[in-house]
Amino acid sequence: MKAFAVLSLKGGVGKTTVTLNLGAALGAAGRKVLLIDLDPQHDLTQSLGIDAFRIKGVEFLLEKDLKFEEVLHLYNENLHVLPAGKKLKKLELSLSNLFVKAKDSYFCTLLRNALEDKKDRYDYILIDCPPAGGFLTVNALTFAENVLIPVQCHYLGFESIKKTFSLISKIRRFNNPRVKAAAVIPVMHDARNKISGIIINRLKSAFNGTLSSSIIRINVSLAEAPAFGKTIFDYKPDSRGAEDFRQLAAEIMSRQG
Template sequence: MATTIVSVINQKGGTGKTTTTINLGRALSKLGHKVLLVDLDPQGNLSYSLDISEPKFTLADAFTGTKKLKEILIQKGELFFVAPGSSELVDVEISLVTQEKRENFLKNILSGIKGFDYVLIDCPPSLSVLTLNALTASHQVLIPLQMEVLTMQGLNQILNTVGKIKTTLNPKLQVKGIVIVMYDKRRKLSSEVEAFLQENVNEKIFKSRIRLNVKLAEAPSFGQSILDYDPSSNGAQDYLALAKEFTA
């Protein structure tokens, strides 16, 4: 199969974006797909969560051209690879502002990578030059969403951004869907927001729900995905179900 590049995006922090990138990616690899995670967030939370704290080379080296992407990759499991991020991406972002075709750098970097079925990009929690790079390079967008009062406002901003990118920079960009995260069916608000989404959003909403799960919160402390940390947990089962639905 051809490589599918997916931006995992939410312009609000703390929405389960990094958790979804890691665990959906690992679940896809468990299903036999070769997966690359790209840590595009200067905070480097994805890399840290997979016990990559001081990599020799990072994505910043690929942006500056001192290393090719394949030279910075770290294998973290069978069929499971990471392009680590770092705080140096802040400097990369500043330098990109003055570059011509600054939104195409990541697209060019990823064009040199072969053999992966899925590339999942963990985007910064803002509409930055780095996020524009991710959206320009991607075929699809996946949106993790909490069932909170401000959910619709944030979702509308994301969909508007994707629409603008589609019309100006990347006509092939599609919304793969919305995945409901940190879900607690006992909360009335969760069901109310979900019902509102079903009635008012045209984009696909995945049937798989990522339930609130203590083990999901613990896994990064041990530098592992939830599927490696506790395969029997609700979190592991939920992300495996999402991966199956994602590839259906």
């Protein structure tokens, strides 16, 4: 089992789109995949057609009020989901305070403990993180050994990438010595736009070893699919978006064995 946290300390950069469609591509390639929605905005949950306001989500698993199977949704045979419910926000707020005060490792390992005897059922576990370094993100990075960092190709925002890297270093020092930045993934690339080329070149020189060779192009089908509660492979399997995520999945599978 390989676990990936999809993280950026900036919102709207493509985290949820990457988590969902990379997971779906790995599933379509025959791998067993678990997606976890750890963002209280529950976009991943809603994108799969699950009503976050009607379900009991991952927050009940973290609080040990429900069992794994009671929270799990099956999108298809290979793609399983631990959705976020409306109470995840409340849990984040209440535990964030305790977490800051207590500095107790117990609060960092809630996710790790909850998945301990389930993780071997899956080849890949992908976690959609909130755009902040709080209690939920710390739990994701304490569990996962790999971090995927999506970077938009139309805005030069190196500051937030640096912050994301320093958060990973901090967690490596204090919580999880195995966690590392596995790949910086360029997303929303637009070949008609000069800025996309400029950003790719800057990323190449800054993150040589970690930059993925797969690039996710801007593709309207990727933005439309969530409105139908579908992954790109069920919505428009012949789109450029589907093609790009198939390629990214192939790269991740070959890198990770």
